[in-house]
Structures are given as C-alpha cells and as structure tokens.
Amino acid sequence: MTKIALVTTGGTIDKDYFDALSDYKVVESIIPELLARIGSGVEVEQHEICRKDSLELTDVDRAALKACIESLECDKVLVTHGTDTMVDSAQALGDMPGKTIVFTGAMRPARFLDSDGLFNVGVALGALQSKESGIFIAMTGQVFTPDVVKKNRAAQRFESTSE
Amino acid sequence: MTKIALVTTGGTIDKDYFDALSDYKVVESIIPELLARIGSGVEVEQHEICRKDSLELTDVDRAALKACIESLECDKVLVTHGTDTMVDSAQALGDMPGKTIVFTGAMRPARFLDSDGLFNVGVALGALQSKESGIFIAMTGQVFTPDVVKKNRAAQRFESTSE
Amino acid sequence: MTKIALVTTGGTIDKDYFDALSDYKVVESIIPELLARIGSGVEVEQHEICRKDSLELTDVDRAALKACIESLECDKVLVTHGTDTMVDSAQALGDMPGKTIVFTGAMRPARFLDSDGLFNVGVALGALQSKESGIFIAMTGQVFTPDVVKKNRAAQRFESTSE
Amino acid sequence: MTKIALVTTGGTIDKDYFDALSDYKVVESIIPELLARIGSGVEVEQHEICRKDSLELTDVDRAALKACIESLECDKVLVTHGTDTMVDSAQALGDMPGKTIVFTGAMRPARFLDSDGLFNVGVALGALQSKESGIFIAMTGQVFTPDVVKKNRAAQRFESTSE
16 A cells, blocks of 8 residues: 555645535545545545635644644645645745655535546655655646746636647 | 547556456546546547457567557557557567657456556556656655566555665 | 426536526526436426525415426426425425425435435426326435425435324 | 335346456346435345346246245345346346336446436336336336347347336
C-alpha cells in the first residue's frame, strides 16, 4: 500500500445533500472511502482541520492548517480545500522548507456520479510524488504554483495568470 | 481547457463486457468520454496504436508506439497500456530526449463502477505536468521509473524493486 | 425499445449542485439520459410541468400536472416529484379513469454516485407495467396507494399509515 | 425497511473482472451491497443457489431453485439469473400457487458504471409488489409472462413473442 497524508478543510469536494434539510452541507471527506472502493492501493492518514466552505475560512483555520502540516512527520502532504480561496490558503502557508504540499478540490461534490473530485485527487497525488518540494495547486488537470493561478468562476476552471 | 496527448494501446483499462459473446474484449478507450463527463477541463488528443491485452503486444506494436510518440509535436505524452507488460514497453522506448512520457493503466476496466482507471489517469497526468522529462510509470498512486518497478500480480499492485 | 411517458415536476431527484452559486438548484431531469447510458431499452417521452421543490408546488402546478396527464394518449404515466408533498399531489389528481399513474422521486439527487433515483424509477416502472389502473406511489422499494402512505422524514423513508 | 427475498443463480449481473486471470467470473451478488449504498430502504434476505452462466445451468440447479423458493416463508421472491436461459428456468418452475416470483438479470454486470443491473432489480421489485401471484420476467423495462417472451440476442433486449 502507498501511504499518503491527507489534510481536509472542507469545500465543495466534501459536500453532501440532506433531504431532511433540503440543503447541501460540508461533511466528512469521502475521499478515503473512494480510494478504498476502487482498490487504488493508496492508504490515507487523514487529518481534518475543519468542514467549511472556503469562503468561510478564517485566519485561525489557516494557522491550524499550517500547524497541522508542520507537525506531520511526512514530508508530502495533500490538502483538500474549497476552490474559492484555495489560492489564498496556499499563499498564506508561506515557506514550508523540505515539504511538498499539493492543494486540490472539486467543482462538483465527490459524492456525485460525474464528479471531478477523485480525479483531481489523482492529479494532485501525481504532482505530490513528482515534485521535489514546494507548494502547488492541482486543478483542471494542471499543476500550478500559487502565485500564478486564479479560479475563473465563470468558466469553472483554474487558469494561469502569467499567460 | 487543458490539452493532453493520449496514446492508447489497450489493456484492462479499456475492456468492456459483451453479453452477446459472454466475454470481455478490449475496445475503444472510454477515458476521453469520462474526462468530459466529469467536467475535468482536460481535452484529449487521442492516438490509438492498438487494442490489445498487453501480453499480446509485439515488437511491431512497440515500434509503432515509439514512432507515434516521436511524431507528436507535444512534448508531454500520456500512454494507457495493459499492466502485465507495461514496464517492458516503457523500457523498450529507449531514450526519448526532450519528452516526458507517463504510462498508466488499470487493475479494473474503466467502465466499472469502482474502477481505478480514471484515478490512475489523474495520477499520471499530475506526474506528466510535474516531471521535466523522462519516462515514468504511474500506478498504485506512485510514480516510478521503469528500471525499478514491477507488477506484483498476486497483490494486485505495482511496487519498487529497489527497496 | 420500451416507450414510457414521464412527467417531471422537479424535486430532489432533479437537483444539481452549482459551484458558481455554492448552491443546489432543481434542473432538467437526468433520468432520460441515465436510462440511455445504462442501455435500459427504455425510451422516454418527457413532459416537464415545472422544476420545483415540492414544498413550493401550487394548486396551479397541480392543475397543470392533471391536465398534462389527461392530454396524453398513453394510459400509463410515470411522474417524478419531490418527496415532501408527493402524497398530496397524488391525492389531488382525484379520479383518472382508465389511467395507471405511478409517482416516484428520490432521497438523494439522481446525479449522485449512490443515489436511489434511478432505482426508484425502476420500481415505479415495474409497478406501472403491472397495475391495471389507479394512482400509486413507488418509494422505499414499495408500491403504495396515496391514501395509506406518508413520508417519515426522520427515518428518510415512506411507510404505510395503515399498519 | 422493506424486506425482500432474493434468490441468486449467477449470470452476467454477477460477473466480475479479475486482472490476475485476465478474465471474468461469476461471483457473489453485489445487489444487496448496492441496495444498501443507495439507501434504498430495501433489506435483502439472500439465498444463493449457484454462481453460473445461465447456459451452464442444469436440471439439478433448476430443481434446487424450485425447492428453495418452495421452502421460503415469504410469498414474494425475486430471482436474479443469466439472461440466456432465464425464460427456460421461469417456465421450468411450473405451478407455484400462492407465490409471486419475478426473474431479472442484466445485459452488463452490476459492477459496471453504466449497468442496467440495479435498475432491472428495481423494475422486478415494482412488479413483485404489484402482481397478485404468478411467475414473471422483468427485463427491458417490461414485465412479461414466461410463455410469451424471448431474448433477442442481436438487439440486446427481451421482447414479446405475441406481437
């Protein structure tokens, strides 16, 4: 089995629908279960920071995310996060020498039939295993550094700001 | 949209079941369709070499694979391949200066509910976007070089031979 | 192909998630597409009355539903509907002599990986093909008449009121 | 919860793919697990007769199927079966007074992404709950009696022989 450290903060990737509320809510991550279902050979050590829409993340949450990553023995860390402020959180981490950290998330909840969630986790994992060190964002099938990427909300994709 | 070059050779990832035959057969790749279904933002330029179980691949097929990759303008190429001889085909490519080539496949057909196929394509794509150049194998959530990896058929995973 | 008349009114079965809104909305039914994807052999003639949470359905909507069913040449009609007032709408139809009408819906949107939506449509279709005439509700794997069924919101199921 | 009796005999609906064999095999039914995954509210009491392609079923298997159904306290029984000899097995049951028995199966294994398996089980269950008594075949979104139905192998559907 391949072991990875997964730090979860919430976001669309972890939203579920509740009939009794007629509403969506951010819940526990289904990513570890999906990785097991597909026989991926990937075992997850999960650390949950919070379950929030990324627009609701506070400086306290971001400090907790940074402290969690620093505390991990593992040098390679995958972070799932809401898409709206993913770039902000990645930038807020500052320098993390010796660590490789890749953020990902989803445009559609991972509990959907046609979700991009598990695929994006795959892209992030491929980047995590390939990059020497640094902080990256894996979305829309690409691997960005946080300083040159933005979410294009209308087009529903992440794109480079340097082109 | 993120454009990628996908060269397909067959393998379990592309197997389908046919009731009229009571049998599985390697068919056209469903990966481009699945990438569209999930709104991945990834657009595929596909090149089909063959539709074979990898145990049936010949030297002629491998020469065609090499010629196809050399002919592509794109320097980054994703190859889907059966798992039994994936390492052999990756080694047979020899030197491909200036190119980044990542092989992947699946233990269960991509048409299955709980397949590792699309996830593995994600891992391969993350590696493809992250590696400078070279030939790699993305399986079991890891990114290997072809000289130090083998398929462990009993355990249904790829693992390093150097540990 | 087996042709069926499907009248849609909205409800959880037809909810989708929109990242750009961070919210769900009732959208067009995905049931005809899913029936085609699985090669069900069932072809749908769809009539859309509205796209509403069933708590928002008005008397005008219910009159439109009744008028639509009466206008159909087909004597067998499947209706998808939100679960909260499904029983009310079925009762409001009153007498529909010569027609067999089966209502169904879902506790989780049909666009989810583990939705009950398409399965419930199957149960409803089996009832539709089997019942001589009358108005029925197919939920929780059972076939009820509208006078002796209620939604148990806490338990997330439909159950008989006559036991 | 809605309890149903499910008698399984194998067939395409229960086929799985094995990489280590490069082949499929009939395995344990995934239908009870899928019914739980989707929160169907249906609980299954399963009785396994055999795990065979229906072309391999013998008179001994069919006698065991009949004996099993007769031994069940429950008067309503769902049978999953390969499609090639489903009609033969249904006819071979002969008279089963007081029982309602519905056969179903699938053109694509229930473990596939786009399988008709779970949907067909839904149709069968709707018929089971609606029919007074008798033996039926629920395939292609229709409910047939065994004397007037045949599998059209080329068209991949079941159809009436009486039209």
